[in-house]
Amino acid sequence: MESKNYGHQHPLLLLLNEDQLLVVANCSRCGEVVSTPCFSCAEKCGFYLHKVCADAPFELNHPFHLDHPLLLTKNPGYPTEYYCNFCGKDDDNFVYHCSCELDFHIKCALFTFNIAENNLKELEHVSLQHPLISTENGDSKCFVCWEPLAKYTHFSPDCGFNLHEKCAKLPFKLNHGCHRKHPFVLQLNSQLLSCKICGETCREGLGVVYGCSPCKLAVHIECVSATLDLVVEDKSHEHPFNLFPRRSSFICDACGTEGICAAYICCTCKIMVHKNCTLLPRIIKSKWHDHRLFHKYFLPDEFRSSDCTICHDEVDPEHGSYCCSHCNITFHVHCVTEDKDSYSIVSLENEDEMPNESSISVIERNDAGEATKIKHFKHMHNLMLSPFVGGYENSCHGCMLPISDPFYYCSECGFCLHKACAELPKMMNVWHHDCQEPLALISDKVFKCEECWDVSNAFAYECCGCERKTCLRCVNALSPGARTCLKHEHPLFFYRGHEGKCNACGQPTDGVLRCKDCNFELHIECFSLPITARHKCDEHLLSLTDHDDNSYSKSHHCDICEESRDPNCWFYHCATCDTSAHVDCVLGKYPFLKLGSIYEETGHPHPLTIVKKKYYYPDCDKCSKPCEDVALECSKSQCKYIVHWNCVTPRSLQF
Known part of the structure; x- marks a missing residue:
């Protein structure tokens, strides 16, 4: 039987019996394996459509999304795949799409439409399963409430949907005593509103809730019908x-x-x-803070003007929050307990806190009690507190940023550490690392930072579980609290998931160090840029500059690559020589590798030294091209072996 071609270039045949379907093929709309009834291309070019997909309307007014109609489209406007707001899966097939970034698979849209309209007859091709599902099948979940299917009768359609019988019979509208203005309507929680009964955030993008669109309210299905304890x-x-x-x-x-x-x-x-x-725990230990946090219904006077350490908004002293008994810091309850893996419950109030073991042992102190001579567990010699102020050209061996006061130095080998880097603990927990294991301070390992993706062999914190590493620059930048920036007058705070534009590089942001008082924000890696740097293009130190006052457009170029330069983006500049250059051109691909250190994992019989050639460029022994940037040179003077960094190191350590 022939039918209209549904946008296909050839006529289509309607196949009603399985014996007419001679091949295993996928539906060109939903992407799943076709079964009869379906349409097949009369020219046998491989085009197939489920009949239900072929009959799907091009515009659908869906009860779960009353704001706009959903349009059937192949390309909803995303760069690659889309995310179905009902089942949570993504692919690149046809989708019902709304301009407010709501998407349904075809079958998800029709399935939920029939449920909302209580058209259970449309699901009669699926038998109602009476046997109870054993608790061993814990992975199966209901596509309405997203609770396990165990111990419930359910639909199990061929298309993969599972549904509690009770959820299939939920009323589309209901009146509830907690909200008498309007009835609750069964709908998707596309705005991710928290449940107004239990206070918990509804599941992100999955399942349905009862909601009131005019009042912007959402409640869990289970909370509407739950019996409350007296x-x-x-x-x-x-x-x-x-x-x-x-x-x-x-x-x-x-x-x-x-x-x-x-x-x-x-x-x-x-x-x-x-x-x-x-049920809120009275005492918790959080990744956001080194001390235990206590829940308080009313804040003591010393906390009365505190902001939340996570979101940086004001904490109302007349309502509940978590605070530290040692420090004047507070947390909103939902901010510090939102991620269940980021805190643990302390059962006993007198339970001892785990002390953070210091990286240094103090040998001498001055009259003010300040440590002037220390031993750091990552260095063989004693370190002295510098008595000098300013004018340093060396870099800290911990974070690889230029040395500034105060710092410790080694009089025997030139090793130096910022005071803050030296005093970091041997072990720590950090909020931005998902693993439950603590992080250990390491050095002299070449790694790629999991936060900024810079390659370095300075100090880092390595997870004792997954072994991922974070450089000290990112650890310091992401530590809770205010940060100062030489290019901005106000303190900066880290905001998770904030979308904006970095003032340094002009690129979009998603998680930034941001000023609360004005529209100023920086990527973590831009915040940690060296304030001064050297390059062979100029005999003087170049200074990081945040704005070009020269309005003459021809001056807006880079003196290294000779390409144009955005005057509103940060750049390095020498005021004496009027030299200006892109940040990346000055720093190169590997600005945080310690030159002169040894790298042995190359297969060469001798240890190799990390070098950066500036004036003469020997040919690489691997690719025969000049070594213009970071290279590995044999430490044996009689051996002339030299290779590009990228020619011998693992891909994971390359730019």
Whole structure:
């Protein structure tokens, strides 16, 4: 039977029986293996369509997304793949797309449409499975509530959907006592609103919730129907909490966020909280801070003007937060507990804290108690505190940035460390590393930093579990708290996931050091740029400059590569010679490799020294091209072996 061609160049045949389908092929719209009924190209060019995909309307007004119609399209405007907001999977097949960045696979859209309209007859091609699913099949989850299917009857369509019977019969609209203005409607939580009953953030992009679009409210399906306890015992609070179902909104005294119903109150202390907040741990140990953090319903006077160490917004002293008993710092409850892997619960208040073992042992102190002579566990000689001020051209062997006061130096071999780099602990936990293992301070290993991707062989912190490494520049820049920048008058704070534009390089940002007072932000790697640098193009030190005051357009070029230069981007400049150059041209590909150090993992019989050729360029023994930048030179004077860095090092250590 012939049919219209659905945009295909050849006529299509409708196949109704499996014996007519002689090949295994994929549907050209949904990408899955076709089964009858389906359409097949009469010219046998490999074009197939499920009948349900062929009959899918080009415009769909979906009950789960009432704001705009969804349009069937092959290319929703993304550079590569798209992400289905229902099942969470991505590929490059046809999709129902909305301009507000909402996408559905064809089958996801039709499946959820039939559920929302309660058209369960459309699912009759799937039998209702009566046997209980064993708990061993824990990976299967319901495509509505995203809870495990174990111990529930469910639909199991051929297309891979699983559905609790109870979820298939959910009412599309319902009235609830916690929100009497409008009915709740079953919908996708595309705005990622937190549940107004339990206070938890709804699952990102997966499953559906009951929501009120005019009021921008969302509640979990399970929270709407949950039976509430009349009394809740809270181990971290001395009195029990009693249920107080109220119809108006309230601010939870435990976490400081809004709730709309199911409040629990302590009449003795006159506090009102979400039910989930009665379970908040009293003491936690967080990756964000070295000391234990205590939950407080009301902040003491010394914390009254504090900002959250994570989001940097003000912490309301009249509502719950976590604070450190040693330091005047506070955290919003949701900020510090959002990532379950970033903190652990301390069970006993008198439990000893794990001390951070120092990297130095103090040999001598001055009258003010300052350490003037130390022994660092990563260096063989004693280090002295420098009595000088300014004028240094060496780099810190820890972070590879130019030396500035105060710093420690070795009088025997020229080794030096910033005071802050020397005092870093041997082991630490950091919030920006996902692994649960601590990080250990290492040195003299060539590595690529997991944060800035620079190659270095200076000090780093290596995870004891996954062995990924982070350079000291990134560890320091990402440490919680304010950072100062010589190119900006206000302190900078790190913001996760902030989208903007870096003031140094002009490139888009996603996680930056940012000023709260003005529109100034920097990538981590731009924040850590050396303030001064040397290059053979000029006999003087070049200084990092943030703005070109010269309006003459011909001056806006790089004196190294001779290409044009953006006057609004940072560059290196010599005021004496009027030399200007791109940051990358001055620093080169490997600015944080310690020249003169040994690199042995090359297969050459002798140790190789890391060098950077400036004036004469011997040919590489591997590729025969001149060694103009970082190279490896044999440390034996009688051996003339020299190779490019990229010719012998692993790809993971190359620019």
